[in-house]
Amino acid sequence: MVGIGSFGGYVPRYRLNRMIIFGSMGWLNPVIITNARGEKAVANFDEDSITMAVAAGMDCLRGVDRQGIDAVYFATTTAPYRERQNANIVAGALGARDEIRSADFTGSLKSGTSALLSALEFVGCNGGKAVVCAADCRLGKMASTQEMVFGDAGAAVMVSDSEVIAEYKGSFSVSHDFVDHLRGANTKYDRMWEERWIRDVGYQQFIPQAVQGLCAKYGMSPADFDRIIYPCYYGGARKNINKALQVEQEKVQDDMLATVGDSGSAHPLLMLAAALETAKPGEKILLVSYGSGCDALWFEVTENITKMQDGRGVSRWLARRADLDNYQKYLVWRGMAPAETGIRGETDKETRWSLVWREHKAILGLWGSKCRKCGTQQYPPQRICINPDCQALDEMDPVYLADKGGTVFTYTGDMLAASVNPPAIYGNVNFNGGGRTLMDFTDCTVEDLSVGMPVEFSFRIKFYDPKRDITNYFWKAVPAVGEVK
Amino acid sequence: MAEGIRDKVVILGMGCTRFGERWDAGSDDLLIEALTEALQDAGIEKKDIQAAWLGIHIDEINIGKGATYASGALHTPFIPFTRVDNFCASGTEAFRGATYAVASGACEIALAIGVEKLKDTGYGGLPDSPAFGQEAVMIGPNATAPGMFAQLATAYAAKHKIPMDKLKEAITHVSWKSHQNGAKNPRAHLRRAVTKEQIMGAPMVAYPLGLFDCCGVSDGSAAAVVCTPEVFKKLKPNEPMVKVKALQISVSSGEEAMFTRWDGAGIITTQTASRKAYQEAGIKDPRKEISMMEVHDCFSITELVTMEDLGISPPGKAPEDILNGFFDLDGQIPCQPDGGLKCFGHPIGASGIRMIYEIYNQLLGRWPEDRAVKNPKFGLTHNLGGVPTQNVCSVAIFGID
Numbered sequence: 001m002v003g004i005g006s007f008g009g010y011v012p013r014y015r016l017n018r019m020i021i022f023g024s025m026g027w028l029n030p031v032i033i034t035n036a037r038g039e040k041a042v043a044n045f046d047e048d049s050i051t052m053a054v055a056a057g058m059d060c061l062r063g064v065d066r067q068g069i070d071a072v073y074f075a076t077t078t079a080p081y082r083e084r085q086n087a088n089i090v091a092g093a094l095g096a097r098d099e100i101r102s103a104d105f106t107g108s109l110k111s112g113t114s115a116l117l118s119a120l121e122f123v124g125c126n127g128g129k130a131v132v133c134a135a136d137c138r139l140g141k142m143a144s145t146q147e148m149v150f151g152d153a154g155a156a157v158m159v160s161d162s163e164v165i166a167e168y169k170g171s172f173s174v175s176h177d178f179v180d181h182l183r184g185a186n187t188k189y190d191r192m193w194e195e196r197w198i199r200d201v202g203y204q205q206f207i208p209q210a211v212q213g214l215c216a217k218y219g220m221s222p223a224d225f226d227r228i229i230y231p232c233y234y235g236g237a238r239k240n241i242n243k244a245l246q247v248e249q250e251k252v253q254d255d256m257l258a259t260v261g262d263s264g265s266a267h268p269l270l271m272l273a274a275a276l277e278t279a280k281p282g283e284k285i286l287l288v289s290y291g292s293g294c295d296a297l298w299f300e301v302t303e304n305i306t307k308m309q310d311g312r313g314v315s316r317w318l319a320r321r322a323d324l325d326n327y328q329k330y331l332v333w334r335g336m337a338p339a340e341t342g343i344r345g346e347t348d349k350e351t352r353w354s355l356v357w358r359e360h361k362a363i364l365g366l367w368g369s370k371c372r373k374c375g376t377q378q379y380p381p382q383r384i385c386i387n388p389d390c391q392a393l394d395e396m397d398p399v400y401l402a403d404k405g406g407t408v409f410t411y412t413g414d415m416l417a418a419s420v421n422p423p424a425i426y427g428n429v430n431f432n433g434g435g436r437t438l439m440d441f442t443d444c445t446v447e448d449l450s451v452g453m454p455v456e457f458s459f460r461i462k463f464y465d466p467k468r469d470i471t472n473y474f475w476k477a478v479p480a481v482g483e484v485k
Numbered sequence: 486m487a488e489g490i491r492d493k494v495v496i497l498g499m500g501c502t503r504f505g506e507r508w509d510a511g512s513d514d515l516l517i518e519a520l521t522e523a524l525q526d527a528g529i530e531k532k533d534i535q536a537a538w539l540g541i542h543i544d545e546i547n548i549g550k551g552a553t554y555a556s557g558a559l560h561t562p563f564i565p566f567t568r569v570d571n572f573c574a575s576g577t578e579a580f581r582g583a584t585y586a587v588a589s590g591a592c593e594i595a596l597a598i599g600v601e602k603l604k605d606t607g608y609g610g611l612p613d614s615p616a617f618g619q620e621a622v623m624i625g626p627n628a629t630a631p632g633m634f635a636q637l638a639t640a641y642a643a644k645h646k647i648p649m650d651k652l653k654e655a656i657t658h659v660s661w662k663s664h665q666n667g668a669k670n671p672r673a674h675l676r677r678a679v680t681k682e683q684i685m686g687a688p689m690v691a692y693p694l695g696l697f698d699c700c701g702v703s704d705g706s707a708a709a710v711v712c713t714p715e716v717f718k719k720l721k722p723n724e725p726m727v728k729v730k731a732l733q734i735s736v737s738s739g740e741e742a743m744f745t746r747w748d749g750a751g752i753i754t755t756q757t758a759s760r761k762a763y764q765e766a767g768i769k770d771p772r773k774e775i776s777m778m779e780v781h782d783c784f785s786i787t788e789l790v791t792m793e794d795l796g797i798s799p800p801g802k803a804p805e806d807i808l809n810g811f812f813d814l815d816g817q818i819p820c821q822p823d824g825g826l827k828c829f830g831h832p833i834g835a836s837g838i839r840m841i842y843e844i845y846n847q848l849l850g851r852w853p854e855d856r857a858v859k860n861p862k863f864g865l866t867h868n869l870g871g872v873p874t875q876n877v878c879s880v881a882i883f884g885i886d
Contacts, residue, residue: 343606347613355619363623378743380624386743410640410749414632414691416610423692426626427636428742428749428874436745438874440626446692451643462623474624 151261498527572870667828
């Protein structure tokens with residue numbers, strides 16, 4: 001049986017109340033008030049689509065042996081690299097083997113479900129496990145509808161040939177060169193055509209077309225499904241679509257517009273993750289994406305679902321929140337307004353790729369080493385054991401530390417270091433199971449920290465080199481969920 | 486058992502520039518100023534120097550690599566001139582090179598000169614550099630020196646269960662005392678006494694260190710001419726002799742950064758180097774026998790933990806000693822009588838030799854009464870370079886005969 005083996009979600013900690021955007025920019029475009037309900041999730045200054053995809057993947061793979069993963073797919077429309085496989089960065093962070101299939105899915109907001117379909121077909125043909133990680137971090141210009149509506153998030157689905165929590169039953173796709181939203185190869189901000197046309201000709205026609213196509217293909221009716229998941233941030237269009245499909249409002253999954261915003265490629269999978277958190281065995285789920293057409297997928301929940309309803313998904317991330325109480329900070333974090341970080345901030349940091357390749361396991365996957373002689377865990381990987389009483393040479397096994405967590409040993413908040421989110425918080429962390437390293441902290445304030453506090457590790461942007469357009473990634477310590485005040 | 490360095494080398498002469506924002510002076514000017522004073526004090530000429538060591542760590546804006554900039558600026562006559570860099574211990578390392586050369590018999594008169602011109606970077610604090618290699622750029626935080634040393638405070642407070650405001654009170658006294666001393670010193674960078682309220686209320690640099698918990702970043706140079714006791718007696722008959730009693734270096738093993746045994750509330754290298762230095766100098770009870778100290782107070786918290794690491798204060802008792810005035814100029818062991826890194830300033834490569842300059846002049850009783858240490862016998866200098874998890878420590882002891 002092929003289907004979903006696990007799921008995960010990720011919503012960044014910072015939330016921007018849409019009235020703050022309106023308060024800052026309503027003078028320019030008063031009509032944005034019509035979208036000013038609720039809040040949107042905003043990636044921290046050190047987050048992007050890759051880091052959020054990894055965060056969702058880590059959520060999804062809790063308790064899963066990383067060595068058993070056979071494919072890693074990454075879906076986004078905001079990939080940091082055009083050449084350099086983004087999915088390999090994600091796979092490296094998730095601790096996957098080198099001998100895997102990897103691919104980036106991009107170009108449309110349905111790329112998340114396209115990646116999921118490819119994963120289902122991969123596992124259908126080859127067996128094993130395939131992980132799909134989707135995330136988006138799309139930008140609208142200041143005072144645009146997109147700025148109001150878009151939110152940042154990630155979602156992940158592991159497809160498996162055994163112990164599935166939701167069996168894959170079938171799919172139907174439609175593809176259109178329907179240009180409602182557009183971003184050229186050299187463009188930073190989303191551009192859209194008239195919204196009435198997008199709503200009436202786009203969402204209201206294509207989603208029913210895909211659903212009806214799937215129903216016709218499998219002899220089903222929309223009313224046969226217990227949960228219907230589709231993205232559409234037009235409230236009126238949602239009503240019309242529900243009416244056209246003749247489905248009851250309560251079966252339709254909340255679109256999280258008021259809490260997250262439209263997270264692009266990730267959004268259908270994010271809504272799926274939220275649905276799976278509470279799904280019951282036997283439920284039929286219809287998942288539909290939207291963007292340059294639609295993918296419709298049919299799943300049936302199995303008895304295994306209860307094993308995976310252990311806190312993974314979206315709710316705990318939604319609960320872990322902090323107000324981003326200032327619009328200017330949002331602009332600086334997203335690179336929409338230049339900020340002075342001093343001459344110190346201009347230090348040129350080059351990336352030496354041959355060095356990065358030698359150390360890529362330690363950098364991407366936080367792989368350390370563990371001494372076969374004395375059992376001491378250490379990071380970064382050592383050839384001579386760090387235990388002064390052992391010092392064995394070349395007796396090391398690799399150990400994946402990214403999911404181990406640890407505790408705060410020392411910390412500080414540094415106002416001298418150049419940062420767009422001062423103070424730069426960092427310190428020494430003791431890994432659970434042994435070993436210590438110095439690392440950045442993120443998603444917290446200095447006041448949140450204390451010596452001995454448990455932390456988890458989060459894959460983040462380490463630094464961006466504007467001269468060469470290189471984003472470098474590494475792990476940071478984050479107070480364990482529940483620890484942040 | 487090695488014999489060690491004790492009594493084999495003496496200081497013939499020393500020089501030290503005014504430290505500070507020397508916008509008018511290049512590294513060459515600073516080197517010339519320090520060497521001229523040192524030669525004058527030694528009573529020798531440049532041609533008498535047989536070998537030279539240059540201490541410099543971070544500033545390559547002016548100096549570049551190697552020692553040719555210095556030999557070219559000073560026009561030394563084709564003698565060996567070697568640059569040494571070992572973080573903030575670079576000055577003491579240069580001094581060690583000269584001392585070991587003389588002790589070995591390879592030469593009779595050698596020069597150690599340190600210089601650093603830090604004020605051509607365009608910003609405050611030390612220059613940003615990949616000090617721990619490129620791998621650390623990829624995996625370590627974007628850290629600064631205050632941020633790295635500030636962590637001693639969080640670990641110290643946690644280990645000794647001392648509230649942070651109590652610890653802040655003690656480190657405030659550390660900086661207050663150094664400002665009191667620095668204000669009296671015409672060559673110091675920062676020459677203003679400040680109140681404890683000013684120190685406590687200053688803007689935060691790296692929690693819990695405020696602006697006054699951090700030392701000055703300065704331009705400056707210092708030089709020492711060392712020789713054998715025989716040469717000294719020939720050149721300065723009947724004059725008191727300042728002898729090198731001990732000179733020890735200890736460098737991190739990686740254990741602090743990666744192994745979980747270190748407590749983070751002190752510096753292992755200081756503990757190691759000081760114990761070896763006491764043994765080399767024949768000192769049994771440093772708290773009773775050391776007369777004065779110049780320690781590496783890059784940050785106030787560094788000075789606090791150093792008092793314990795040197796074995797002067799018992800573990801957990803440095804705050805008490807500090808607040809009791811034990812290390813004040815009129816206390817039992819005056820610490821930083823010249824103002825320390827805090828106020829005299831910290832041109833890295835020069836700092837170790839600047840400390841020796843202070844001890845040397847104190848031992849010879851050359852300073853005016855308002856900043857003189859009474860009847861000193863042994864003086865100790867201490868440098869700590871790098872960061873608490875990865876560092877170089879030097880401890881040197883000098884005595885007068």
